[in-house]
Amino acid sequence: MSGGIPATCASLERLLAALLKGGTWIASLTIATGLLLTLGQPHAHIYCGLTLSGSSIVTVGIGLFILLPVLRLALMLGVFLHRRDYRFSAVTALVLLIVLTGCAVGAHLSVSMPG
Numbered sequence: 277m278s279g280g281i282p283a284t285c286a287s288l289e290r291l292l293a294a295l296l297k298g299g300t301w302i303a304s305l306t307i308a309t310g311l312l313l314t315l316g317q318p319h320a321h322i323y324c325g326l327t328l329s330g331s332s333i334v335t336v337g338i339g340l341f342i343l344l345p346v347l348r349l350a351l352m353l354g355v356f357l358h359r360r361d362y363r364f365s366a367v368t369a370l371v372l373l374i375v376l377t378g379c380a381v382g383a384h385l386s387v388s389m390p391g
Contacts, residue, residue, distance in 0.1 A: 288355050295351055299344045307337030346375055 314330025349372045356365040 288352070291351060291355065292348060295347060296344060299340065299347065303337045303340035303344070305337075306340060307334050310334035310337060346372070349375065 310330045310333030312330070313328075313333060317330075349368055353365060353368045353372060356362075356368055
């Protein structure tokens with residue numbers, strides 16, 4: 277690889293770039309689909325027993341954008357474990373644990389708060 281970057285770092289960067297690029301496209305297309313459904317027909321649609329509206333599809337797309345950094349951490353953890361790089365694995369696992377704990381606490385507080 278040019279620039280003195282080890283091949284293992286370059287492959288990790290390619291994997292991360294592919295994940296983020298693909299995830300961004302999927303989330304963007306999901307949001308665009310939801311917006312088009314909202315413009316075409318603002319009321320909810322029923323598909324196979326599911327009630328879907330354009331705004332709920334947009335919400336799923338936004339959720340996908342929020343999920344991308346967590347998926348990035350999970351991918352990095354898998355790559356570091358595969359390479360037996362336990363120091364970076366431990367750091368990545370700790371960060372992932374902190375993020376997931378924050379999500380769990382936030383979900384618990386949003387459910388337990390009145391109103």
